[in-house]
Amino acid sequence: MQDLFGDPDTVAIERALAEIRSGRPVVVSGEEGSALTLAAESVDSKALKKLRTAGMTDLRLVLSPARLRLLGHDVETAGSIEIEDDDAEALLNVVCQVDARLERAVPRSACRTETAGLELVRLAYLLPAAVVVPIEGKPDLSGVVTIETAAIEHYRKHVLTAPHIVSRAPVPLEDVGDTEFVVFRGGEGMRDQVAVIVGSPDPNEAVYVRIHSACLTGDLFASLKCDCGDQLRSTVKRMAEMGGGVLLYLDQEGRGNGIANKIRAYRLQHAGYDTYEADEILGFDLDQRRFDFAAAMLRELGFTSVRLMTNNPEKVAALREAGLNVASSHRVMGRSTEHNVSYLETKRDRAGHIIAKDLKA
Ligand SMILES: Nc1nc2c(ncn2[C@@H]2O[C@H](COP(=O)(O)OP(=O)(O)OP(=O)(O)O)[C@@H](O)[C@H]2O)c(=O)[nH]1
C-alpha cells in the first residue's frame, strides 16, 4: 500500500507542509538524529513553555544567512541560536524586525537537520525561520508527521519536473479571443499552475511564451507599485495579434515568498526600503523562484522552442538549462508611475532586468 498514492517521500513532505502551515510540529529525522520542527512565526509563548515542560529543553532558532547578516553576522550559510526563554515576541523580533540585533546569542552553523527544517518552512511559504528541538529519549510523539532529512533535500529537484494535467477548457477573453486554460498540478506544495494557450500556436515553430509569476495586487487590483498587471494583459494581447502563444500563470506570488511575506515586505518598503532590501530583512534571498516546472509544463504541452516575453535574464537561462530552445527574448514594459519607478530601477540595477535607463514617472 505504501506507494499506492505516490512516492512515499513526496507524500510525507506534502503532509509535513500542511502541518507546518497549520502551526503544528513535524519530526525531521536523519543520520544526525531527530528533531521536532516548527515554523518560528507560528510559535507562541505557551508552545515554548509546553515544549520545555515536556522535557525538550534544547530549543534552537534556525535562521537563513540573509537574516543572520541583518542581525550583524557576516555568514554565507544558515545558522542557529539558543532560545533562552519563553518570550515569543522577542523571538519574532529576531526573526523579522528590522532593528533587531543578537545581543548575547552567537550563531553556530546549522546542522543538516536544522537546515532541512528551515527548507521545510520556506517551502510552506512562511517566514524563513524554524524552531528546532532535538529529540532525546522516547517522548510521546504519536500523531506527529515524521519526515526524512534526505527527502526534504531531494524534494525540490524531484517534484519540479513532474507536472500532470488535471483539467482543461476553452475560455474566451476580452480583447484576446479564444484561449484554452490548462491546469497542471504538481511542483512545490502541489499547487495548481495554469497554462493559457492563446489562439493556435504551432508547436513546430518557436512560440511566444510569457512566464508570469502571480501578483495578486498588480494582476487583479491594478496596484501602482509594480508593472505586473500591464505585463500580463499586454503579453496575452500581443500573443493574440501574433497568431498565438502560451502564458504560464505560476503560483509564485511575491517572487516565490507567498502573499503574506510580500505584504510584510510592502510594509518595510513603506518605511523606505527597496524591494530586495525588504525581502532580505525578512531573511529571503534575492529571488526564490525556480522555473524548471514551467519548462516541464511547456514540454508537456508539446512546445520545445520559444520566443520568451520577459525582461528577466534568469528566466531565459532557466529555460535553456532545462533544455528548451529560447529562439529570442522580447522586452515587456508596463507603465512607469511615480509609485513603481524606483521598483523598476531596482530590478534593473540589482537583478539585471533589461529595463530602460531613462524611466519616467
Ligand atoms: N517579494 C516581493 N515580490 C514582489 C514585489 N513586487 C512584485 N513582486 C512579485 O514579483 C513577481 C514578479 O517578478 P518581477 O521581478 O516583477 O518580474 P519577473 O517576473 O522576474 O520578470 P519579467 O518576466 O520581466 O516580468 C510577482 O510574483 C510579484 O508578486 C515586492 O516588492 N516584493
Ligand SMILES: [Zn+2]
Ligand atoms: Zn506585481
